[in-house]
Amino acid sequence: MLPDVQLSKPDVEIGLSRVGARGIRKLVQVRREGKRPVILIASFDVYVDLPSTRKGVNLSRNFEAVDEVIENLVRDPIENMEDLNIRIVDELLERHEYATKAEVFMKAEYILRKRTPSSNQQTQEVIRIFSEAEKWRGGESKIYIGVEVHGITACPCAQELVKAYSAKRLEEIGLDADQISEIMKSIPLATHNQRGRSFVKVEVRENFRPRVEELIEVAKSGMSYEIYEILKREDELEVVMKAHFNPRFVEDAVRLMAKRAVEMFSSAPDDTRIYFRQINEESIHQHDVIAERVATMGELRDELS
Amino acid sequence: MLPDVQLSKPDVEIGLSRVGARGIRKLVQVRREGKRPVILIASFDVYVDLPSTRKGVNLSRNFEAVDEVIENLVRDPIENMEDLNIRIVDELLERHEYATKAEVFMKAEYILRKRTPSSNQQTQEVIRIFSEAEKWRGGESKIYIGVEVHGITACPCAQELVKAYSAKRLEEIGLDADQISEIMKSIPLATHNQRGRSFVKVEVRENFRPRVEELIEVAKSGMSYEIYEILKREDELEVVMKAHFNPRFVEDAVRLMAKRAVEMFSSAPDDTRIYFRQINEESIHQHDVIAERVATMGELRDELS
Amino acid sequence: MLPDVQLSKPDVEIGLSRVGARGIRKLVQVRREGKRPVILIASFDVYVDLPSTRKGVNLSRNFEAVDEVIENLVRDPIENMEDLNIRIVDELLERHEYATKAEVFMKAEYILRKRTPSSNQQTQEVIRIFSEAEKWRGGESKIYIGVEVHGITACPCAQELVKAYSAKRLEEIGLDADQISEIMKSIPLATHNQRGRSFVKVEVRENFRPRVEELIEVAKSGMSYEIYEILKREDELEVVMKAHFNPRFVEDAVRLMAKRAVEMFSSAPDDTRIYFRQINEESIHQHDVIAERVATMGELRDELS
């Protein structure tokens, strides 16, 4: 019989908040009614807590828990990322009988097909998706799903500066106030613009099951416009025009995501937690600019009413 | 007069938890009494919150706040990382009159000189240091400092398995129980071992000012042994021997750090928050293994008494 | 009609070696006879050269070339990574009529199923695969495929030091020379060991089509032993034992890969290029250690004969 060191009493009897493994890569298939299944290479971080009386966690059980759930997807398919992770935390609690809590953090890249705005050509988009589940033995659980999308943001501040400059130049050329005002509304003036990343993460509740597609829509609502891998010239014009008639700060992006979430997630209970983040990879700086909001749906509803 | 879009009212009147910039790189000199100053290339993330009534933050003020504090170090030197960041949050609150809270997160690499364990040759070690400060206008503040160090961890579980196997082999060779027991104590048996990373972060309080050197000592107390950039053969033997006579799980590493912190930080108030993390880059797996503990000093004292 | 700036003459008439896009992510399915298809999330970098007389490349054609080839895989499946990339460079040359050369660099992660060495439990392994194709208009082409695998390497130098130390200790305990020699052969002595990465890349020739499975075998031949995501105790003992009875430097790993490649790739022409690299994430240092060999198959055959 091989010795089992993990079972012994530790020298220092202190409990641990979290013991586990990170970066477990798995191929996951999510079946969707009437569509072809989504295939993801996902990465899992899985943890349990550890009482002060036990030296170590049997970490191979973490892998077995993830494996068993994923293998079973073939005969018992899931339709949501969060269901996968709920099953994993259940398996973790079953296998680690000494643990009072289990957690899983999953991230994956999801390749979405879409069409360009003007030439209607088929192209694609890489979306990052996230899902977390945390469960206490015999009790409460917390589940989140989230997405991060890329888009373009055009700066409203620099555009106002360019407008003020341009109005003065047009006056010098001899145009009158009405003409200048008309021109300002008609043609897109320069500003700096950049690749932005919009992240939204929301708690999943018993009677509130947001879909990934809804989160993508919320995330995209914050930026000046969408971006595309293929852009024909007419598409490129469309993206640049739309983005420049719709300039937005990181602050605007977060606020607009929050507004859209309130509209979209009307069935979410007031105490549902939600988190928004916008990161702009500024074209005029070496650093990135960020805005965030952490709130409950109830708080957002109050602020918007 | 140039237009100032940030001042205007936003379309969506929602407050923001955090607006700022991340990845501001600065050269920082920390003066130390009787020693040559420490030079760091530090990276700062700086944030303020934003009320629902104001469209945007004047981000250039974040840079000016960081710059002003760092420029002033020449005539008004600091002796601690945390003092630098306290000054920065004070400047942020001064410059962003609409903010109720300011935050700064600093990280840097610090090159420590040290000597090899056996040949006593001079070598070096790269330590990651962290410092955070969070301050509410006219009120409370929270300050943390932390370090991350590299070391070697040897696995106790695999070593026990190898011992059981070896004892059986020695029996077959014809040795008696006393001889076998003596051999087991005398020679270092194989196990897998790996590069580990130990992280500890602790709250700085009015009457509790832990030094970076103390945090490094706490962090190093968890692993099987230290590692070195230069190792002569006698040093390499020493590191391997010591590590193998001192095998430790990630769980052990966190517990030993917690124990050392309780001994080292006896003057810390009971409600001082502290955080430990051990990451092992396992040599027998593709994934990393992690243990964590989040606690107050009072909780740790209770568990250890 | 929209203007087409790319077509115009550049201000500075200098030719460019390479213009293109990097980081194009695609889902790829490789069909295999009698097995389930391999699914990869691949990342492509695609380039063409540009004559001095033309201002710009129409980059959307790069995406269309990649897309067209990948879409066609459904009705015209491939069995090798390299065929995919040969098709892509052909499409690139077709679409960029001004280019004399096209290049594609593909990388992907491939999840391999395997069984643990002792308990025979199912587990998996993430393999990085690489494929490059470079083609001149109406002429020569160069095609490579490569893999990178993880494994464990145990250091022979530290183990010899431990052996010398242990022999002396056993002598002190009162064992004789024969007993000591027998013990040294029977039980695995400590040394430092670490996660290693073995990379091999070989040119694909008209009559020499190495398979990914063969490259994986070559890559794995260099290390002390394989690693696994799941290891039961008997497996963990097996991995540690085998690795410690098979200690290897980065230098050994590269040489053993070269030897195995010469055995495995007997049909490769003498002028076939091949490249080997071993990286060890040293457990006793903060830095990594590397060995490389760049050669033709003919050179390796000469050195080994």
Place this chain on the structure above:
Amino acid sequence: MLPDVQLSKPDVEIGLSRVGARGIRKLVQVRREGKRPVILIASFDVYVDLPSTRKGVNLSRNFEAVDEVIENLVRDPIENMEDLNIRIVDELLERHEYATKAEVFMKAEYILRKRTPSSNQQTQEVIRIFSEAEKWRGGESKIYIGVEVHGITACPCAQELVKAYSAKRLEEIGLDADQISEIMKSIPLATHNQRGRSFVKVEVRENFRPRVEELIEVAKSGMSYEIYEILKREDELEVVMKAHFNPRFVEDAVRLMAKRAVEMFSSAPDDTRIYFRQINEESIHQHDVIAERVATMGELRDELS
């Protein structure tokens, strides 16, 4: 006497192209006449080759070589990065008597002070600097220095599309051809713009010693405009205006760098190798766009004459 495994004969007698360590971090001070010294946290990769007859390299000698050179800088200061690396390869060849070749690759971040374009406020810029040295025993050596800078690039293609659109709109508003032409020249029209990275690397020759400042000037000559960490509103207007009156593809950036290098490096021998690369982190795509040119100074001179 401790055993020395490296000295023994390898099982597989194949020579190795490169054996060494990567990621050795060091604090380096470069003295400059009449200015304060430049302080860098540099990272070194150091290699030697290995004959087929020797099992291993004594890697601690690599560190000692780097250490000795850097320690000696205090009493024997250098004025150029390349001198540091020439000394390191000399030390490597001295210490590894079996090697025929030594190589070092250094990279560092250099924090440059500069002033904003309009408000003249002090700010900074992080420049990446590179230096390589390769030396054969008793013979030839190859030395390179390089820099990478960040800047903004505005797309000429999208701007022409916006111009064509805008001209049509202005016509509809009732402006005449002269007015439209005047407006197009006077006000900056929208286009997508992004953070770009310009890289240039050039061979250092006996009679041609390019300075880092010159390389920075060449690298910056390719982009639409410089970027800054602090920008007051008048500066932000200036950056956006200048960038939009100066739109450039990645192709243009490389060509303009090549042209400036030919002007700047008139003393470089014709066979001096030089390499240019521009990477744009496109604001309208998820992928990056790249252009490169590899040439000798003589080839560039021919193409430009």
